Amino acid sequence: MRVTVAHPRELGQPEISRWRALQESDAAFDNPFLSPEFTVTVGDLRDPVRVAILYDGPDIVGFFPFERHPLGIGKPVAAGLTDAQGLVHAKGFDLDPHRLIKACGLSVYEFDHLVAGQPLLDGRHTTHPSPIIDLRDGYGPYTETLKAQSGKTYKSTLAKSRKLQREAGALRHDYAITDPGPLQTLLGWKTDQYRRTGRTDRFAQRWIVELVERLLATQSDGFAGVLDMVYVDDVPVAGHFGVRTRTTLAGWFPAYDTQFAKYSPGLIHHLAMAEAAAASGVQVIDMGRGEKEYKDKLKNGQYEVAEGRVARAGVAAGVHWMMRVPVRKTRATVMANPLLLKTADKALKTFGRLRTVLQG
Known part of the structure; x- marks a missing residue:
């Protein structure tokens, strides 16, 4: 060698x-x-x-x-x-x-x-x-597994989504967008989350912010930055930025606006993201190592x-x-x-x- x-x-x-x-x-x-x-x-x-x-x-x-x-x-x-x-x-x-x-x-x-x-x-x-969200059989079979494994979570998330729309307005999900404006909104939420939970704010380091911005601008069949956001009555509620290959999306920076916390916007967003990702050809969402309640609720497999x-x-x-x-x-x-x-x-x-x- x-x-x-x-x-x-x-x-x-x-x-x-x-x-x-x-x-x-x-x-x-x-x-x-x-x-x-x-x-x-x-x-x-x-x-x-x-x-x-x-x-x-x-x-x-x-x-x-x-x-x-x-x-x-x-x-x-x-x-x-x-x-x-x-x-x-x-x-x-x-x-x-x-x-x-x-x-x-x-x-x-x-x-x-x-x-x-x-x-x-x-x-x-x-x-x-x-933990992973395995979408190789499609989004429908994934939700069927979710109902069997986390039925209460799945039903309550759908109920909260309906309640959010009754009380705040129509829901819209934009997947794989490249507009840097929503990205800055997401990073702001993430910074607030880091500070609120006592963690180090990664986005206080300029190179990490620039890395995310450059990855968002990188778009090809085999590799791309993926930004998606959920809106209610055109108000941003939750979102995520990650990177993907042709078939794997890496979960990286999810966050939401805490004023909507009672509706579980993170779970609403993840289900919307999984559906859109599956439709785009993604077969696996790798949520990454770490003990998080939302990962336990959403996973249907693991590496x-x-x-x-x-x-x-x-x-x-x-x-x-x-x-x-x-x-x-x-x-x-x-x-x-x-x-x-x-x-x-x-x-x-x-x-x-x-x-x-x-x-x-």
């Missing part, structure tokens, strides 16, 4: 085409976060982004997108934002993960959403469910993603272990314990309310 490392902007059309062909050759890679367009766009905004190109003789057999940080610490592209990570490679390809990260100039590569079947896995990792690291022996790897691994294990303990998770979530929301008051 021969490895060369390049910045995404250095990739030519032959490399991009080969990457896309490898991605489309295996369903495990059917996620827009593994698409070359995503890495190239992030690379235009973030200097640490690199791509390792793997060769078997003259043939390209894989692409490994990553970020290289000080001390040789490697992370996925746009770490903390992406719900699918890993190496896009030819079927039957095998490698030594330690040799790969050495060729990339890395001491450690850490991941938290590594997709299934990766040769980067060495057995020292944990796996987590990533598995892995969390862990690949490390070479050395000082940098040891320092990384001391700084990151105990924290990750503590987080995993909290996430696996409903009482601890509820307590932590309550503490974050209390912090969010205090921060809102103080920022007045």
Whole structure:
């Protein structure tokens, strides 16, 4: 195996085409976060982004997108934002993960959403469910499954949708729009949500805002930014921005106007989005790893993603272990314990309310 490392902007059309062909050759890679367009766009905004190109003789057999940080610490592209990570490679390809990260100039590569079947896995990792809305049989069969699994939620969502329309006006759903105006409305809602729940506001970082804007402007058959919004009497109520391949839509930034909260606008929107996505050819909506009530109510399947690291022996790897691994294990303990998770979530929301008051 021969490895060369390049910045995404250095990739030519032959490399991009080969990457896309490898991605489309295996369903495990059917996620827009593994698409070359995503890495190239992030690379235009973030200097640490690199791509390792793997060769078997003259043939390209894989692409490994990553970020290289000080001390040789490697992370996925746009770490903390992406719900699918890993190496896009030819079927039957095998490698030594330690040799790969050495060729990339890395001491450690850490991941938290590594997709299934990766040769980067060495057995020292944990796996987590990533809920999906499976639309391969169509939207109608999905709703039938939903009625059987979450009948109360499905019926109450339809009832709340009718009530919302009686009390506020006619409902309209715009799917796959490219107008930046509604996007700014959505990002404003998302910022309010982050602050309200005590989370870090991702959109306080200008590069993330610009990333979303650039992805919205990227429209092709194989990759596109997807913005959709639900309106009542032409007033925006809820929406979502994500990215898609031909057949997979990655759930990314859903949000709604809290003044409509009693109507469950998020659930109303997700059902509308699923119906429109299915009609456009999307077969799976990957909602991403994470314990969220709406995901439990809407899912009818799940993938598995892995969390862990690949490390070479050395000082940098040891320092990384001391700084990151105990924290990750503590987080995993909290996430696996409903009482601890509820307590932590309550503490974050209390912090969010205090921060809102103080920022007045």
